[in-house]
Amino acid sequence: MQQSPFPYHGPLKAEQVSGREVLAQDLAERIMDRRLTALMGPRRYGKTSLLQRVAADLAAVGPQPIWIDLYELNSMADLAGSIDRGLDAVTGSLRRILDSVAGSLSLRLGVVGVELSKEKRLRPDPVLTVRALMQVLVRAAQRQDLLIVFDEFSGISRVSGAAGLLRTELQHHYQDLGIVFAGSQPSTMRTLFSDQAQPFFAQADLIEIGPLEDHAVENIVEEGFEATGRAAGEATSRIVGFADGHPQRAMQLADATWRLTDPGGKATEATWEEGLAEVRANVDAASERMFAMLAPGHQKTLRVLAAEGSVYGNAAGVLELSPGTARAAVEALTGNGFIVKRNGRVALVDPLLADWLQRRFTL
Template identity: 45%
Template sequence: MNPSPFPHQGPLSPAEVRGRDDLLADLTGRVTRRAVTALVGPRRYGKTSVLRRLAADLTEVTTVWVDLYGVASAADLAVAFDTALDSAGAPVRATAGRLALTAQIDLGVVKATLSRPARSRPDPDVLFPTLLDLVVATALTTPTMLVLDEFSAITTVPAAAAKLRTALQHHYRDIAIVFAGSAPSVMRTLFTDREEPFYGQADLVDIGPLDRTAVHGIVTDGFISTGRDPERGAALVHDLAGGHPQRTMQLADALWHHTPDGGSVTDEVWADALTELRERIADPMSRIFDGHPASARKTLRIVAHDESPHGAAGQMLALSKNAATKARKALLDNGDLIRDTDNRLVVTDPMLADWIRTTLPIF
């Protein structure tokens, strides 16, 4: 049997990235001009995927990919930068390995040295800036693109952003630098607040949902190439997932699994696929929902039903205007709510909205 043509866990491989041609052309121009760029968008919108594709397309630069997901200390940062250099392509890896030895660092084993007994353990507060200097020194020897993925995590380590800024600030013309991150308000603050070390240092670029044409192409090609007829499948997927990349793929995958080999998407297939997916994700959805404070839960519920938090629905759920305003701001800041292309407030995750609508009606 074919594997599903709709992978929906983790980043895509470069060849699987679809519907991002305009964004890729824009990013290519920026990297070529050495315009420092910050790619901002909700979780699972395809930031990592599109940047991996960019790295694969740009053969004239070697990419140093720093994944800052979950970093919480200088030691974590040192490990993240060490791993990035150690796994970079040949010209960078070779130079970095050589330069590291002069700084008395064994590339690729920083994690192991940090777990030595206290006496022989390096000080991560010294090691981290040393590794930053190493990244810069290496990048100056060969055309390099430095990707800092999940960059908002840097705020969890005091003074880390300032150290990074110090290491990079005189090299914006030499090194192509791309930041990416999911927490929209943290990302914006990092580059637009005067108090922040990276204030005014990068252009913010938004990654949006996949458009209807892209979703149509992805769903249709996936079905056809595996001997199935999507019928109205692409439209159904788009109507529910609204172009949210990961949910689009997950929904298409569920639909594909319910469509017999050589068969087509019927109303019954769609209904079965939707029922099965809803059952499968009900627990995580309720956990996510329950993790929000009460006024945020009310706001999510009102928005999922396409009502206004300040209108009758707010009164019905006993949500004061003041609480509604605060909750809406917090939800927008965290990326749990976004504005759609018509500037309407929507729940970012369409399957959370679907779960709320089916579980919690508004009277």
């Protein structure tokens, strides 16, 4: 069976990333100039994908990437484990450098997780382990041009002392290596990288990754269909309109529509409708579970926003959502990436959550 041209689970491979040329260029320049940069944007907006692409482009001319993923960090041992995994994933000549530097520090890459899960008496101190692993990075950077990507960096704030520890290890060396932080939690990212933050992190520029432009989504959809001997037809504008710039949702909707289009065939209005129905069937339960975990004020705010696009209209009155509660909820929901302020209007980030709310509630 032919592979779908619209992958939508996890980050794309560098060569699959299209659009976002200006941002990619800017990031590449920042990395080459050793300017500390933090890339912020909602989950599934393509931060990791874009950085993969930038890293691959740069690797061809210089800096070799090392990827450290801090997703769902819960302890200092997790931090040590994620740095170790990042180093252990490296292959080729850079791997030989890393192994040799690690060896000179009596460290073996790839076994930190095992070491840290031993019984207490035999377990190394996770703080010392993080320090040693960061030393490997810093020393390797003296022998090879490096780009370190700290992905899902907002996770660092879940472990007390972790951000400070990384700062201590990096602050005198960041001119020697390219560093990019990426994260999805706007409030945490802002706190970490604001002027009031710890001096090292405060030097970073906070760059936002916005929605994909409509014409970029249009190109992706049309080219994906064409490359696989199909035509997207009327479905294109429907996907573009529904996805509202959300990259992962656009790809998911395109994938469903594509699967329903015969090889050699052309998608129609009916194909789109059927594709949308399938995507809804796949996503609704998750929307419902997620919604159920929210506080009542947050639930009302999302419902009102999905219905009217404003928290000060009729709907708010009907749901007895007070302006004070609404204001606090908008602030909190913006902070954790559920909603965004865009062109003066507040919108849900996930068009499929908005769509579920509109179908599930009359208000």
